[in-house]
Each structure stands twice: as C-alpha cells, then as structure tokens.
Amino acid sequence: MSQYTNYIGKPTNRVDGPAKVTGAAKYAAEFNVPNLAYGVVVSSPIAKGKIIKVYSKPVLKIPGVLAVFSHENVPNLAWFDRNYKDDVAPGGSPFRPLHDNEVKFSQQPIALVVADTFEVARYAASILEIEYEEEDHETDIELKRTEGFMPGRGKSGWMPPPPPRGKPDKEWKKAAHRIEHEYIHGAQHHNPMEMFATTTEYHPDGSITAYDKTQGVYNAQQYISKIFGLSKKQARVVTEYMGGGFGSGLRPQYQLFMSVMAALELKRSVRVTLTRQQMFSFGHRPYTLQYVKLGTNPDGTLAALQHHALHETSRFEEYTENVVNWSGMLYQCDNVKLGYQLAELDVYTPLDMRAPGAATGSIALEIAMDEMAFEAGLDPVDFRIRNYAETDQNMKKPFSSKRLRDCYHQGAAKFGWEKRNPRPRSMRDGNMLVGWGMAGGVWDATQKKSAAKATLTADGRLEVSSATSDIGTGTYTIMTQIAAQYLGLPIEAVTFKLGDTDLPEAPLEGGSWTAASVGTAVKNVCEEMGKKLLKQAQKMKGSPLKKAKFDDVEFVNGQIRLRLDPDQAVVIRDVLQASGKEKLEAETSATPNMLKQMQHSMHSHNAVFAEVKVDEDLGTVHVTRVVNAVAAGRILNLKTARSQVLGSIVWGISMALMEETIMDHKFGRYMNHNYAEYHIPVNADVRDLQVLFVEEEDEVVNPLGVKGIGEIGLLGVAAAIANAVFHATGKRVRTLPVMIDKLL
C-alpha cells in the first residue's frame, strides 16, 4: 500500500484557495465589527518644514465627523524611542505619527479624520486645511555622493562588509583584463495588491483586537502595547490573510498606530485604510549607486574584485541592508574590497523589499561579471564556473550545501545556452535583435526560534497553529503538509492556523526563513503529539505497539505502525477513542542547532537565463524566455514553490525593464504614486517562464532541510535580462530600468 500521507515535496493545491476564491478569506479592512467608525489619513504635501496650524474646527462641524487627530491633540503616549522600536527597526529614532509639528518627508501622515462613515471621513479629510511653513529639503542622492557615511548602528540581520582581503587595488591594476563601472537603480515601492489597513475592535473592558495587515502579529502587538501602555492581553493582533507583503508588512505601519489610537480615544472600533497613493509613503527599496571593479588573470580567474554601494536613508533612522557582502562570497577571489555607505535625505526610511540588498547588489555584480567575461573573451557561464567558490571566503567556512554548479549546468541545458553565438548583435528574429544573457545570485538560509501547538481531537482531526503569516506564499499549505505527514494523517483532516497573537509565537515572516523556522516547530510539535499518541496506543488492550519505542514506529496512512513490521499497527482515531480523552494537546518550540550551524555558511543559490528580443529602431524590449534554476535545499511543495519563483521572475522583469518610483526633487515627492504610472509587468509582458529546482540534501540548515525560496528566485533575473539586452544590441545599460529611451 502506498504511503498516501507522504505530502512533503508534492505539488499540493493551496489549502486556503477555496476560502480566497469564495471571499470567505477576510483581509484587515474586511472585518465588519459593530459600531465601526472610519479614519482617513491626511498626508503632507511638503517634504520638510513645520506644521503651523491644523484648522480642525470647520471639519468638526460636518455631520458625522467624530474627531480630527493631529500633533495638536494627540494623547500623551510613551516617551522613549525604545517604545516605538519594532523587531526590525533600524538604528535611530523611529518615526512617531502625529508626534510633533515637524514634517520630515513628503506624504508624512499629518492628521487622522474619523467619522461615522468612510465617505464623510474621506470628504472631511479632503477639505481639512493645514498651514505649513516649508523648509529646504534634500532628496537627491546624486548631490550627496561625497557625504556618505558608514552606518554605526544598523539593524537586525545587517552585517557590515567584511574587511578587505589580499591586495585588491594592486592586483586590479596588474590584472590582464579590467573593468570598472557605476550601476544605478532608483527607488521602488512594494505595492502589494492589498492596501494597508487596520480594523481595531474596541471591547467594553478597554482591550482591543487589531485586525491588521502585518507580516508579524507579535511585532505589531509589541509595538502598540508599548506605545499605548496596553498589556499583551489587552492588545490582540490578527492577520489571517494578506494580499501580498514583499517586506512592506515587516514593520508596523502608521495605519496601525492611527487606528488603535483613535479607537482608544473614542472608545469605539475604528478602521483606517490607506489609499494607493499613501502606499508610497512608508518605505521603499532605496535608490542605490554602486561601483564595481573587476580584474581577471590570463586564465580567466578573478584577480581582484571591488564593490561599493551608497544608498539613501532617512534623517531619523539608519536603514541598512546587505548590498555588497554577497560579492565577497559568490565567487572565489583572494583580493577583495567591499564598501558600503549611507546618505541621509529628507525621505521616509527605506524598508526591506524582497531580497533586500541582494537584489540590488546582484544587479551590479552580475552585470559587471558579464562585462568582465566579455572583456576577457569568456563565456559568461564558463567564467562563473572558473571562479566557483567552494567555500565562503567572507566567513572562512564551508557551505552546508551548494549545488550552484548544477544550477548553471541544468539551467544552461534547459535554455539551450550552447547554441548562443557569443558575439553581440549576432542573433536575429526578423527585424528584431535577439539576446541571451545569464546571471545568478545567493541568499541566506536562516532558521529562527519558533513555537507551535497541536490539538488532536477524538474525531481524528488535527489542528496545528503558530502565529506566523501567510503573505500569499503558501505558508498555510506547507505547514498543513508537514503536519499531515509527520502524524500520518490525511491532509483533509489537518488544519493550520496562523496570524493571531493568541497562538504560539513565531518570527516575522521575512528573510525566507518561515518554512525553515515554523516548519521545524510544526514537525517538532507533531512528534510531541506522536509520542503522546504512542503512549495512549500502548495502553490499548492487546496493543501491538506495547514494547515499541518512539523510534520504532512510524505514522503513516492514519496509523501508528512498527517500522520493521508494518502490519503491526493501530488506527490513530481508535487510539483517541480508546483513551476516552476528548483531545490530546502538545506545544513546543524549535530552535536552530547553533553548534552545527556556526560551523557552516548556509545559503541558497540560483542561475538565471534570459532571452530578449529588441526592436532596435523603436527601443522596445520583450523578455521572451526565462529559465530560473534554483538550489534551495528541499522543496516542500513543488506547486507553491514554483509559483513563488514565477513571481520572482516577473518581478525581475519589472526591475530590469520598467519599475521605478520617480521623485521630483523640486518637491521632494514621488510623482508616479499610482498603479497607472508605477509600471509593473502585465500579462502581455510575461511569456515563457521555466523554473527548475536543483534539490539539495542539507542536514545543517534545519531538520527539514529547507532553505526557503521567498527571495532567491528574484536574484539574477534583472541582471540576466540587462545582460541579454547587451548581447542583443551591443549597448550596455547600467542604469536600470532599461526603458525605451535608453536604447534609442
């Protein structure tokens, strides 16, 4: 009999799919609690200055308007910065909504208008008059090139670049072939489909439940409880579903503050929903300038590598991300210098956005590698293999596993790379130039401490829970698969719950660590449950498992059975019924095995191959084909994993060809703050995409052997496309995105 409860790895449909397509899945702005009031945020038209006066009076006279909150009347709240710091707050002083009369960035939330209906609140907000005194602002990083500084404080997960190794300057000068170029990419905003919203339900005892859009309910809970002086019991945060995050929900956003503040003040439930325009007001992938110098020896090995980055941050926080560090470990090179600096501008603090740092750094490094290969007369794949890093030279540690070489080979084979004519402008389709380019990337495999709970009821149903989030990636599904497999239950009998501070604590959903962290906790709690079940099974009359130890049995097909004699089995449902108990419960957590992990460098890798067709006369570029080969440990669900990588490729196309938030420095304001003018690919831009998983066995990263796939798929895509454009046209575009005007 087949082991039908072996779910891990299988392409399994989303367990939350039916709820999503029937509308049963509720998002933050959809919880219609009784007696709800509506808050609308008024945003600053200026980038820097002082608020002189908020003319609330006329607005308060409008029937239905309940309150106008601004710095003029905001209640007394926590005083110290530490109360406003969340788990991923960068060093510095977090922005406090409605705190004082200072305007620090354009679109800063200045006031909240609350009314009985959304329509009245929106109207009142539109006529609320606010007087400002404008001050000179600085928003252009091009003018701050010489004012960069090395961040002193950083934020969790940030590593200063490793110190230089070897003689990077001398060896570069001596190199047989050399390149040095600057690479630029503008700001980008996350723009998940679902707008940020919080519905705060006010309970008669003064406690609240905040239905919030967040990638970490515990992080949001801690934020509001510290600011508003609520105990954890008094502040429950719930995020059952999320219409996309991409990192924008890592930090508590200001609608949470606004909604909770208004609810506590008015002693009434309040919902605050941001507009699409306001989605451009709270964090972005920073505008980054990069400089790369590469040199090769006559044999095509890297003689020297230098990579420097300068990106923007706000005046009040030092946002940091790992932009250049990857360049010291992706390729073998003994002479390396990496530099990283920030420049302060009058903008809001940048925010982690899918593959933060790596997505930016890999564009520069991987275009530079292509330039270097061309200069040295080498095939780009061959060049990378010649410089394959067998160990992590940054950390001086071996990799826990690394099959990047197989990604190169399998990706190239699938793409048909061997048919590539290396000469630029050599391939054509009718009047179009055809280009083939490739690139690759690396991302961290991380496990964080995580807890989970399991409840098995007499009807044979298992509920497992952990306060993680599903930002649309498939967390519900993979956790259900893991639980079903480890307890040998049919997947239909298993429910996974998440996104609620009443559930056991889980880390923020980010960094590609959720599958590894929460997945291991789910595995552990199911094993705990398994032990309890075995104990009960052994109490059964005539139990064939009487003498079995936990390691002697397996949980398969709804049974507990002896591994070596599978006919000796009991049905799990029967065990519960025989026990006379209504339910069995287990709760436990999982922590990384630091002893093992400290000795290794743990990373996922990928190689991307792209084909573009360019109409040179008109400057149009179409990405006709992409193959993305990903080595990210064990894949838990081929279907949702593939979807994640497909999404990454689409985003890579976006970064390469169209996506950029444009600031008018005269106003210090992003001008294309809407879906019409902030371009991301539409269906017609997305053609043949293929995803390959090169599976790795890795016992170091975590017991499940998963590395996470949230970020890795994005890396290399934009660079591969830019490299393909060069191969097609002979034109090297180093300021992405590659738009029509750059190719004319």
Add this chain to the structure above:
Amino acid sequence: MNPFTYSHATAVDDAVRDKASHHDAAYIGGGTNLLDLMKENVERPTHLIGLNRLPLTKIQNDPEGGLRLGALATNADTAWHPEVEKRYPLLSQAILAGASPQLRNMATNGGNLMQRTRCYYFYDTATPCNKREPGSGCSAIGGYNRIHAILGTSQSCIATHPSDMCIALAALEAVVRVSGPNGERTIEFADFHRLPGNAPHIDNTLRPGELITGLDLPAKGFEKNYSYLKLRDRTSYAFALVSVAAALELEGNTIKDARIALGGVAHKPWRDTDVEDALKGQPATADTFRKAATQLLQGARGFGSNDFKVELAKRAIVRALKQATEMKQGPTEAFLNSNP
C-alpha cells in the same frame, strides 16, 4: 471626494437642461476617468448626471455612406463591431491598444474624447498645475516630464492628451455631434481638442452644457492600408509615450492620400495636413516616410526627460507608414499588438 447628488437622464434634452440648472455639474458615462479624478480631488462636481440610460448606444450606417457611433456605445462594443472592424480597422486597432478589457467595457465613445491628461502633477493636488488650478504654475516644466508633450506646448502647460481612440478618429477625420442649450451642432475632429495656450484648463471646444451625442465617421476608412503603432513602457495597460495612426491610399506604390496623427506628443491628437498633402503622389518608400517624419516633427522640442520623444516619434512614423504600406505583421508588431 466631495458629496454630490446624482440623477439619471433619459433624454438628451433632459440631460442638457439638468446640466444648465446646476453650477458644478458633470456628465458621467462609464466614469472610468471622472471617478479617479473625483477620488483624487482633482474634479469636485456637486451634481452628476448619469447618461447611461440615453438612447445613444447604437452604431449604424449613415446616409452619406459613413458610420455613426453612438456616444454611449462602449469602446469595446465599438472596437469589435463588424462594420468598424471591416471598414475602419484603424479605429479598432487604436481602441484595443488602449486601457484594459475591463476599462474598455465601461468606457464610452463620448467619454473617451473627454479624458483628461495623465500628467503626474495634474493628478497630485500637492503640486501646482495650471490645468487644475489656473495661474498656479506648471510643475512639469523643469520637473519630471517623461510622458509630456513635445509639440504645441505653451509656457503654461506641456500636458498630453492621453487617448488612443482619438488619434485614430483624428486620422479618419471624424465629426463630433453635440447637443447643447442652443441646440445641436457638429465639430470637426481637428477642432474638438485644443492646444493649451494660456488656458490649459480648457481641454476642448465644447460650449458650456454641451453633450457629445455621437461621432460620424466619413465613408473613407483606409481599410486597406493602415497602422496604429503605440510605444509605451510596458506592452499593455500604459499610456502612449508616442503613438501613430497612419492611413494610406495607394495606387501601386504611389501614395494617393495619406493621414498621420500622433498621440502622446501634444495636448491634442497631432496632425499636419501640409505634410500629408506633400505625401500625395510620392512613392511609398522609407525615404518618403523619413522626410514626412522629419517635417512633422519640425517644431518639436523636449523638456528634459522627454527629449527622446522627438526621435522616437520620427522612427514611429516611419515604421507605422511602412506597416501601413506592407500590411504585414512583423515580430515586433506581434508583440505590440498582442494586447486585446
């Protein structure tokens, strides 16, 4: 968005009367642009007159051999109408190059003419804009103006007209039928939209209270040789950086008649009849097309981020005329026209 009242009109006269009796009233058809503008507080009408019950949805032959498009026929119904597809394929192609299927299902023909510019500054009430607030200044001049005009600009405005459909209508020399407090009249398409001059807040030559009731397409549809070429920052659902509606009447390889209208480059669909006249009698060759393109763009100037449009427009004209001559879809066209 401000509070407003709403009424349905069931007859054209009622609608016109209703409009006259309110100070800040606006007609609403599909609402695909007006609603956005109201949400952004760019337009703040206090009364909306719903037009969708008016009997103006028909598309039918007119006695002079042309085709009359009802003002309330949707863009989708128009683009896919058999007579339009057969006799005015340029118009079909242009409509289908615009917006998305969902928007085209809502948007009406009359409303398409009434679309307002997509200038970033016009849409953002935090910035000065002469079109939104006369006299406040033009932020696009000296600002970010990648999508802005290169022809017919003024010191007070460099916004563009955003429609695709109108570019084809201009090329086909459609006639706009309107009804107003003083009765009915017709407006030549070339006279319908206006250049900004020093009154950029006025987009067109409609008189107060006038309502578009229909569009008349002349008998001549250039159904044999035509092309609508649209260049933009993604393959669909983006406004034109430059678009060209090209239509030719050929005798052998000799041009008998030509129309070239440009989108994305001016405050109105841009035509130059001198250039079109000069093409008559010329051979349909790349040389001829290049000369025409150069001539058409003679007065063009960029404002920084849109400098590239001058060259792009020339190349687009040459390509569109080539496509119209050959009527063969190359690989690029397969991509650009993969929209519907």
